[in-house]
Amino acid sequence: MSRISNDQVKHVANLARLAITEEEAEKFTKQLDAIITFAEQLNELDTENVEPTYHVLDMKNVLREDIPQKGLPREEVLKNAPEHQDGQIKVPNIMGKED
Amino acid sequence: MSLFDYKVSDLHELLHKKELKVTDLVEESYKRIGQVEDKVQAFLTLDEEQARQSAKLLDEKLAADSQKGLLFGMPIGVKDNIVTKGLRTTCASKILENFDPIYDATVVQKLQQAETVIIGKLNMDEFAMGSSNENSAFKKTRNPWDLNRVPGGSSGGSAASVAAGEVLFSLGSDTGGSIRQPASFCGVVGMKPTYGRVSRFGLVAFASSLDQIGPITRTVEDNAFLLQAISGLDPMDSTSANVDVPNFAAALTGDVKGLKIAVPKEYLGEGVGEAARQSVLAALKVLEGLGAVWEEVSLPHSKYALAAYYLLSSSEASANLARFDGVRYGYRTPDAESLIDLYKKTRAEGFGDEVKRRIMLGTFALSSGYYDAYYKKAQQVRTLIKRDFEDVLAKYDVIVGPTAPTPAFKIGENIEDPLTMYANDILTIPLNLAGLPGISVPCGLDGGLPLGLQIIGKYFDEATIYRAAHAFEQATDFHKQKPEL
Numbered sequence: 001m002s003r004i005s006n007d008q009v010k011h012v013a014n015l016a017r018l019a020i021t022e023e024e025a026e027k028f029t030k031q032l033d034a035i036i037t038f039a040e041q042l043n044e045l046d047t048e049n050v051e052p053t054y055h056v057l058d059m060k061n062v063l064r065e066d067i068p069q070k071g072l073p074r075e076e077v078l079k080n081a082p083e084h085q086d087g088q089i090k091v092p093n094i095m096g097k098e099d
Numbered sequence: 100m101s102l103f104d105y106k107v108s109d110l111h112e113l114l115h116k117k118e119l120k121v122t123d124l125v126e127e128s129y130k131r132i133g134q135v136e137d138k139v140q141a142f143l144t145l146d147e148e149q150a151r152q153s154a155k156l157l158d159e160k161l162a163a164d165s166q167k168g169l170l171f172g173m174p175i176g177v178k179d180n181i182v183t184k185g186l187r188t189t190c191a192s193k194i195l196e197n198f199d200p201i202y203d204a205t206v207v208q209k210l211q212q213a214e215t216v217i218i219g220k221l222n223m224d225e226f227a228m229g230s231s232n233e234n235s236a237f238k239k240t241r242n243p244w245d246l247n248r249v250p251g252g253s254s255g256g257s258a259a260s261v262a263a264g265e266v267l268f269s270l271g272s273d274t275g276g277s278i279r280q281p282a283s284f285c286g287v288v289g290m291k292p293t294y295g296r297v298s299r300f301g302l303v304a305f306a307s308s309l310d311q312i313g314p315i316t317r318t319v320e321d322n323a324f325l326l327q328a329i330s331g332l333d334p335m336d337s338t339s340a341n342v343d344v345p346n347f348a349a350a351l352t353g354d355v356k357g358l359k360i361a362v363p364k365e366y367l368g369e370g371v372g373e374a375a376r377q378s379v380l381a382a383l384k385v386l387e388g389l390g391a392v393w394e395e396v397s398l399p400h401s402k403y404a405l406a407a408y409y410l411l412s413s414s415e416a417s418a419n420l421a422r423f424d425g426v427r428y429g430y431r432t433p434d435a436e437s438l439i440d441l442y443k444k445t446r447a448e449g450f451g452d453e454v455k456r457r458i459m460l461g462t463f464a465l466s467s468g469y470y471d472a473y474y475k476k477a478q479q480v481r482t483l484i485k486r487d488f489e490d491v492l493a494k495y496d497v498i499v500g501p502t503a504p505t506p507a508f509k510i511g512e513n514i515e516d517p518l519t520m521y522a523n524d525i526l527t528i529p530l531n532l533a534g535l536p537g538i539s540v541p542c543g544l545d546g547g548l549p550l551g552l553q554i555i556g557k558y559f560d561e562a563t564i565y566r567a568a569h570a571f572e573q574a575t576d577f578h579k580q581k582p583e584l
Contacts, residue, residue: 012462013459015462015466016417016446016458016459017424017439017442017443017446018443018446018447018450018458019443019446020447020455024455028455028456031456031517032456032459032460032463034517035409035456035460035517035518036463036473038406038409038518039406039409039410039473039477040406041402041403041406042403042406042407042476042477042480043476044403045400045479045480045483047476047479047482047483050479050482050483051479051482052475052478052479052481052482053478053479053482053485053532054478055308055338056294056308056485056532057294057338057340057534057558059295059338062337062338064334072201072202076201077427079199079201080197080198080199080201080427080428080429081426081427081428082425082426082428082429082430082431089426089427091426091438091441092435092437092438092440092441093436093437093438094437094438095437
């Protein structure tokens with residue numbers, strides 16, 4: 001039984017904001033299915049009552065003094081923006097139709 | 100004879116005796132790049148004008164002030180996922196093809212404080228995802244030992260440039276083996292420090308709980324010097340550790356008498372090539388001859404590391420790479436009808452296949468209904484893997500095994516099948532999951548291709564790793580072998 005279907009791959013691509021073609025969807029379905037099948041070997045292990053490790057070092061809530069600092073200069077920040085106007089980053093119509 | 104056949108300490112002395120100028124070192128770098136870069140293809144961007152200017156300035160400084168730091172004037176290459184202000188930084192991705200960073204990574208600031216000279220930015224697998232440099236959007240770096248073979252990855256440019264003598268040393272980054280595996284393939288020394296030892300501020304994030312920056316060098320001593328310069332707590336990286344940075348070079352005593360070495364049977368078993376196995380057994384004999392003792396141990400969950408790693412690193416990557424959306428920086432698709440359309444097309448056109456594959460795997464593993472089965476499960480397995488290491492390192496000083504199952508493979512050999520490619524990292528991945536430090540040092544040649552010995556240590560005990568690696572290096576000639584180009 002396959003672990004991930006063509007429709008699921010398209011759904012995931014949409015969640016990840018990646019446009020994919022039919023051909024790509026087919027290729028990725030095959031490859032992701034193989035990888036997920038491989039990953040399911042983890043089910044051989046009993047992990048009940050095992051705490052997950054999200055972070056390897058024993059540190060929590062690293063805090064610092066809240067001292068206001070100057071932000072980056074606007075012209076520097078805009079330097080890498082693909083499109084900008086009047087000191088602001090420009091994007092296409094936000095209310096446009098979504099597929 | 101190249102200037103880069105000398106160690107840092109020798110060059111430092113020559114500079115101070117006025118027998119050598121920083122300009123000479125920088126010219127050596129660009130001369131060699133001129134000779135071999137056509138073949139090796141290690142660099143994405145060269146910073147010639149700036150580097151020559153810095154060299155001149157440093158020579159003036161040296162003339163005015165007689166005593167300079169150890170790394171003063173040394174030419175270095177930097178992996179292209181470490182941001183350098185005003186010097187193009189691409190992560191070998193089309194999506195950042197023209198990205199001009201507006202700040203320096205902490206490690207780059209530290210290189211500047213140490214007065215090194217940055218020669219250029221080094222090729223890699225796109226966003227550090229890969230083991231061969233074949234995933235670079237711009238070029239395929241070649242292995243200097245055999246130009247038909249890969250240099251390893253993802254820090255392939257970092258390792259190849261050092262092996263080819265284009266720079267004295269370089270910085271790479273290691274998420275699942277990306278410093279150690281290319282170091283092994285190219286016959287150089289590569290250290291992945293303890294998670295938190297080196298600031299990640301300015302390292303373009305792949306998997307934030309696994310990524311570490313580290314040095315790639317010709318010798319263990321140079322490696323210790325370079326790690327010294329880049330280590331330490333950084334207020335800009337809240338995961339950098341508040342621990343002392345010892346004098347690593349002080350550990351290079353050559354004395355490994357009584358050193359307790361653990362050799363996991365899983366690291367010499369199935370999936371590991373005969374040449375790699377034999378070279379490790381020979382290395383253990385050398386270390387034994389120096390007074391170290393070794394025993395076979397077991398890291399029973401090793402075989403699950405690869406699966407856990409791909410779920411976790413891809414999950415983290417799917418979140419980290421969400422920032423590349425064509426809005427604030429980087430590539431933007433020329434024809435978008437709406438904002439959503441802009442995101443989707445930009446990312447589809449800007450990312451390569453491997454990056455897309457991992458973003459999708461990570462998005463899947465984190466998505467509703469699958470989170471517990473894949474992501475959380477993998478984090479629990481991570482705990483088991485970490486415990487394996489902790490149990491062994493409670494009784495032993497270091498763990499030793501091969502760095503990679505085989506020497507460098509041919510370009511194109513593994514590119515079609517992601518899982519075969521991933522299997523290259525079975526010996527390096529477990530330690531990233533645990534956050535432990537590990538080094539690869541040259542330990543032999545197989546059919547003219549380098550092999551690497553991996554030495555893993557306790558948390559923040561890079562010093563003992565260096566001591567063992569240095570003693571081994573000094574007792575052997577492997578580090579003196581160089582590729583003919």
